[in-house]
Amino acid sequence: MSEMANTDPEGIDAVRMTWNVWPRTKVEASKCVIPLAATIAPIRPHPDIPTLPYAPLRCRTCSAALNAFARVDFVAKIWICPFCYQRNHFPPHYAMISETNLPCELYPQYTTVQYTLQPDPNNPSSAPQLPPVFVFVLDTCMIEEELEFVKSAMKQAIGLLPENALVGFVSFGTQAHVHELGFSDMSKVYVFRGNKEITKEQVLEQLGLGAAGRRPTAGYPKGLQNGFTNTGVNRFLLPASDCEFTLNSLLDELQTDQWPVQAGHRASRCTGVALSVAAGLLGACLPGTGARIVALVGGPCTEGPGTIVSKDMSEPVRSHKDLDKDAAPYFKKAVKFYDSLAKQLVSQGHVLDLFASALDQVGVAEMKVAVERTGGLVVLAESFGHSVFKDSFKRVFKDGEQTLGLCFNGTLEINCSKDIKIQGVIGPCTSLEKKGPNVADTVIGEGNTTAWKMCGLDKSTCFTVLFDVSSTDKSNAPGVANPQLYLQFLTSYQDPEGKTMLRVTTVTRQWVDNAVSSEELIQGFDQETAAVVMARITSLKMEMEVFNNSPDETAYFRMLLNRENITNAAVMIQPSLISYSFNSLPQPALLDVASISADRILLLDSYFSIVIFHGMTIAQWRNMGYQNQPEHQAFAQLLQAPQDDAQMIIRERFPVPRLVVCDQHGSQVGSELNNAESHEPNLQEKWGVMIVAFPFYARFLLAKLNPSATYNNANEMAAGSDVIFTDDVSLQVFFEHLQRLAVQS
Numbered sequence: 156m157s158e159m160a161n162t163d164p165e166g167i168d169a170v171r172m173t174w175n176v177w178p179r180t181k182v183e184a185s186k187c188v189i190p191l192a193a194t195i196a197p198i199r200p201h202p203d204i205p206t207l208p209y210a211p212l213r214c215r216t217c218s219a220a221l222n223a224f225a226r227v228d229f230v231a232k233i234w235i236c237p238f239c240y241q242r243n244h245f246p247p248h249y250a251m252i253s254e255t256n257l258p259c260e261l262y263p264q265y266t267t268v269q270y271t272l273q274p275d276p277n278n279p280s281s282a283p284q285l286p287p288v289f290v291f292v293l294d295t296c297m298i299e300e301e302l303e304f305v306k307s308a309m310k311q312a313i314g315l316l317p318e319n320a321l322v323g324f325v326s327f328g329t330q331a332h333v334h335e336l337g338f339s340d341m342s343k344v345y346v347f348r349g350n351k352e353i354t355k356e357q358v359l360e361q362l363g364l365g366a367a368g369r370r371p372t373a374g375y376p377k378g379l380q381n382g383f384t385n386t387g388v389n390r391f392l393l394p395a396s397d398c399e400f401t402l403n404s405l406l407d408e409l410q411t412d413q414w415p416v417q418a419g420h421r422a423s424r425c426t427g428v429a430l431s432v433a434a435g436l437l438g439a440c441l442p443g444t445g446a447r448i449v450a451l452v453g454g455p456c457t458e459g460p461g462t463i464v465s466k467d468m469s470e471p472v473r474s475h476k477d478l479d480k481d482a483a484p485y486f487k488k489a490v491k492f493y494d495s496l497a498k499q500l501v502s503q504g505h506v507l508d509l510f511a512s513a514l515d516q517v518g519v520a521e522m523k524v525a526v527e528r529t530g531g532l533v534v535l536a537e538s539f540g541h542s543v544f545k546d547s548f549k550r551v552f553k554d555g556e557q558t559l560g561l562c563f564n565g566t567l568e569i570n571c572s573k574d575i576k577i578q579g580v581i582g583p584c585t586s587l588e589k590k591g592p593n594v595a596d597t598v599i600g601e602g603n604t605t606a607w608k609m610c611g612l613d614k615s616t617c618f619t620v621l622f623d624v625s626s627t628d629k630s631n632a633p634g635v636a637n638p639q640l641y642l643q644f645l646t647s648y649q650d651p652e653g654k655t656m657l658r659v660t661t662v663t664r665q666w667v668d669n670a671v672s673s674e675e676l677i678q679g680f681d682q683e684t685a686a687v688v689m690a691r692i693t694s695l696k697m698e699m700e701v702f703n704n705s706p707d708e709t710a711y712f713r714m715l716l717n718r719e720n721i722t723n724a725a726v727m728i729q730p731s732l733i734s735y736s737f738n739s740l741p742q743p744a745l746l747d748v749a750s751i752s753a754d755r756i757l758l759l760d761s762y763f764s765i766v767i768f769h770g771m772t773i774a775q776w777r778n779m780g781y782q783n784q785p786e787h788q789a790f791a792q793l794l795q796a797p798q799d800d801a802q803m804i805i806r807e808r809f810p811v812p813r814l815v816v817c818d819q820h821g822s823q824v825g826s827e828l829n830n831a832e833s834h835e836p837n838l839q840e841k842w843g844v845m846i847v848a849f850p851f852y853a854r855f856l857l858a859k860l861n862p863s864a865t866y867n868n869a870n871e872m873a874a875g876s877d878v879i880f881t882d883d884v885s886l887q888v889f890f891e892h893l894q895r896l897a898v899q900s
Contacts, residue, residue, distance in 0.1 A: 434505065528584070643662075
């Protein structure tokens with residue numbers, strides 16, 4: 156397991172492609188069926204990436220950065236751009252360049268380099284180092300127990316923030332309340348009606364931030380250590396170290412929404428107005444800086460813009476069937492509202508993060524457009540007391556080994572060799588509509604551009620870029636003049652410390668004539684990347700299709716599928732199963748019921764949940780306490796191995812997955828497990844995750860396995876093996892039918 160985890164298919168560049176050699180013409184590319192695509196994690200950390208304390212040299216024609224594939228004339232002090240073949244002179248500070256004295260970006264092993272962009276001393280406003288900003292938007296329309304869970308998580312988060320991080324607070328129920336933190340002598344709240352749409356100008360006017368309504372600053376802090384002088388910043392957004400006590404006191408006093416709710420009706424919840432107010436506040440105080448709106452939502456919006464369902468509980472929340480039949484009266488209007496909110500946030504450079512916890516839907520499907528286009532995080536859980544929420548939320552703010560590496564205000568630019576066109580990008584970004592010769596006519600995802608805005612990104616954010624080949628004639632084919640093709644990804648962003656960084660990744664691949672050498676093309680095929688890319692394209696095309704989840708769950712799964720790296724996305728598509736036994740080292744097992752055995756432990760990773768499944772014999776020995784006896788150390792180690800591997804997965808993953816510990820035939824031996832701590836007293840405390848171990852949780856594993864053994868053929872199975880009670884056909888039966896159909900005339 157550890158050996159598998161240590162392999163790094165992305166390498167230093169964090170780039171993977173469906174095809175690692177490219178067909179020369181459009182016709183040959185179309186024959187490949189699987190599109191030409193690359194996935195890139197633009198700020199994924201790697202120990203071998205050098206950081207340079209200066210700005211890159213850029214080609215004066217195509218703006219590509221100097222890179223290891225540029226041809227250099229050391230005598231004439233000229234470099235030739237591999238993208239447009241423009242000859243560029245080195246500036247005077249490169250005068251000492253020679254074959255034995257190369258700048259870092261020309262070393263062949265440094266295909267990815269990072270630059271720290273320094274502010275211009277003559278222009279104090281250029282790229283200043285700014286602290287991160289967090290505005291918490293808290294739903295109070297929930298039961299007291301849930302509100303206590305979320306208040307506790309917020310207090311912990313504020314304690315984990317860097318001292319100079321700016322914090323703001325908006326609470327909402329029937330109305331939205333903006334809490335003024337800069338005047339701690341007296342608690343001041345600005346109230347906004349929740350039942351009608353509010354413009355950015357109205358927000359500014361009511362908060363006293365409009366041009367005509369600026370409030371005097373008497374009694375407020377005179378300025379902040381981080382250099383902000385805007386009155387609004389001083390009043391509504393304060394450094395965490397200055398406002399932690401005030402905020403904790405506010406949270407202690409905060410109650411569930413007091414507005415009366417009629418019997419048989421839902422609470423009046425104005426989620427849309429609250430988010431509009433938070434966006435307006437940030438736009439007035441801190442436009443163009445790294446800021447996040449952290450929304451904590453416990454139910455559906457029923458009031459004002461963004462409403463997804465009426466207050467009458469006899470009307471259910473929309474389903475996929477309703478969307479399919481156009482029978483969801485609020486859906487299109489809500490999506491339109493969140494689309495306009497997304498445009499506002501992107502223009503300001505700000506991020507919307509969504510933490511939704513409820514047993515029913517809360518509107519993730521409608522909010523998806525605003526979360527995804529701003530590069531926000533999304534976590535969907537059943538309760539604010541569940542580990543999926545608590546551990547994921549803590550990880551957003553925690554510094555150290557498990558940090559997400561949240562970055563802000565990013566832009567991605569792509570340069571390509573001639574005859575390569577960009578169709579678009581799938582992932583958490585927005586098109587900047589920068590036209591150029593490399594823009595394709597066909598658009599997939601965010602297209603019609605060679606540059607994209609990424610308001611928020613983290614170390615695991617991954618994008619899919621889809622390409623096309625424009626040449627139709629072999630005599631004009633790109634590979635004739637140059638057998639190599641080049642792609643360059645330039646990502647500028649504000650890092651967690653506030654510094655402006657630019658990462659440049661330049662990769663090369665080979666053109667191939669697949670009419671002559673199809674074998675070479677096949678050898679360069681990456682089937683794992685292809686599977687993920689096709690899944691992303693398919694989910695994009697069937698955005699409104701009926702599926703076996705609620706619209707909220709579907710939106711949630713698709714957002715994560717589109718932004719995770721290839722390895723994690725592949726696990727979403729096909730879970731991994733590892734087998735542990737006395738007879739062998741941990742090894743991959745088939746996703747089949749035949750893999751279940753009485754003397755084995757199985758570890759299933761389906762991305763959103765991790766299952767440790769004990770065979771019947773293993774469970775019985777564990778319940779008898781054999782692992783606690785000195786002569787059975789091997790058994791203790793066998794029990795511990797899947798726990799350690801599960802913990803390693805949990806440590807690296809966001810959102811934090813649900814951990815399920817269960818037994819074979821749980822109904823027979825499960826009574827011992829109804830208390831998850833019975834066989835491992837400190838498991839929950841040690842791992843910090845919720846463990847569910849009730850008998851019926853074996854279904855978390857069984858639902859993912861191929862039913863090669865069912866009650867229909869149970870008599871053919873070996874003793875100790877398991878069966879699945881289903882009428883579904885097995886993979887073998889499916890293939891037999893497929894073969895029969897394939898050879899029919």
